[in-house]
Amino acid sequence: xxxxxxxxxxxxxxxxxxxxxxxxxxxxxxxxxxxxxxxxxxxxxxxxxxxxxxxxxxxxxxxxxxxxxxxxxxxxxxxxxxxxxxxxxxxxxxxxxxxxxxxxxxxxxxxxxxxxxxxxxxxxxxxxxxxxxxxxxxxxxxxxxxxxxxxxxxxxxxxxxxxxxxxxxxxxxxxxxxxxxxxxxxxxxxxxxxxxxxxxxxxxxxxxxxxxxxxxxxxxxxxxxxxxxxxxxxxxxxxxxxxxxxxxxxxxxxxxxxxxxxxxxxxxxxxxxxxxxxxxxxxxxxxxxxxxxxxxxxxxxxxxxxxxxxxxxxxxxxx
Ligand code: FO1
Numbered sequence: 001x002x003x004x005x006x007x008x009x010x011x012x013x014x015x016x017x018x019x020x021x022x023x024x025x026x027x028x029x030x031x032x033x034x035x036x037x038x039x040x041x042x043x044x045x046x047x048x049x050x051x052x053x054x055x056x057x058x059x060x061x062x063x064x065x066x067x068x069x070x071x072x073x074x075x076x077x078x079x080x081x082x083x084x085x086x087x088x089x090x091x092x093x094x095x096x097x098x099x100x101x102x103x104x105x106x107x108x109x110x111x112x113x114x115x116x117x118x119x120x121x122x123x124x125x126x127x128x129x130x131x132x133x134x135x136x137x138x139x140x141x142x143x144x145x146x147x148x149x150x151x152x153x154x155x156x157x158x159x160x161x162x163x164x165x166x167x168x169x170x171x172x173x174x175x176x177x178x179x180x181x182x183x184x185x186x187x188x189x190x191x192x193x194x195x196x197x198x199x200x201x202x203x204x205x206x207x208x209x210x211x212x213x214x215x216x217x218x219x220x221x222x223x224x225x226x227x228x229x230x231x232x233x234x235x236x237x238x239x240x241x242x243x244x245x246x247x248x249x250x251x252x253x254x255x256x257x258x259x260x261x262x263x264x265x266x267x268x269x270x271x272x273x274x275x276x277x278x279x280x281x282x283x284x285x286x287x288x289x290x291x292x293x294x295x296x297x298x299x300x301x302x303x304x305x306x307x308x309x310x311x312x313x314x315x316x317x318x319x
Contacts, residue, residue, distance in 0.1 A: 011036030011204025021305030
């Protein structure tokens with residue numbers, strides 16, 4: 001068979017890890033990464049795109065892996081100076097990360113489109129695979145909480161995910177257009193597999209799938225769609241997914257994630273990947289009509305990222 005074409009949906013750290021594993025396993029030209037931009041916001045006059053940058057820095061081998069965001073070996077002189085001036089420092093931008101933000105903000109201000117800007121940034125960081133933000137149009141995630149409506153980064157970083165979440169909204173999504181390059185791929189039936197990475201279903205994957213026409217186009221493509229559970233043994237590997245599930249009155253389990261996807265997006269998933277520690281859920285997920293794969297989904301090392309990528313590809317006969 002020819003080299004497979006893979007479309008993977010990602011947002012945040014878990015998604016970036018599997019994307020790196022996939023990048024090691026498939027040809028860069030045929031790897032397409034569809035990325036959440038609901039976490040984006042404007043801060044200090046800068047255009048911030050956290051999930052795009054986490055992915056780009058991870059693929060470029062520049063990411064701060066222990067922190068989960070930003071660049072390795074970063075310095076913080078600008079933040080220190082800003083603090084002395086009494087400026088806002090709750091959202092920390094390292095000196096080198098600031099360069100990314102200055103470059104992107106200036107490119108956008110000079111009239112370049114968002115998709116073009118991300119593409120150029122990826123090229124300048126030496127990334128060969130295809131990075132597709134979910135939309136050219138701005139979509140902004142906000143959380144309805146016991147402290148009122150909070151923009152995503154105010155909830156996530158400023159308030160450290162402490163407020164209880166009762167609703168999630170994606171402002172601007174009704175009028176957002178899906179990334180045309182992704183729609184063209186799907187119309188051509190180009191992907192051999194579509195992978196939903198182990199990202200937060202509610203704030204990383206939902207904004208992508210809920211761009212008007214997106215999930216239906218994914219379902220309409222003949223490729224199998226496989227999701228990897230971000231919940232392992234009743235816990236999220238990173239981030240607030242488990243806490244959000246509790247607050248949204250969902251059981252915290254890989255089974256509940258599979259149910260959520262299959263009820264919210266009927267007929268989309270053909271396969272679901274769970275961790276070895278959740279092997280007892282195999283039958284219950286299987287009866288929902290999905291092929292269930294049980295494997296190690298915790299990606300600490302580069303090898304574990306590659307192994308999970310290989311396993312996911314093997315489930316659809318591509319490795
Ligand atoms: N996360 C934090 O917990 N604290 C920060 O100060 C912070 C700064 C930051 C700067 C640039 C960037 O691209 C990401 C940053 N993040 C920070 C991570 C980000 O808020 C989250 O990882 C995502 O939005 C959730 O996927």
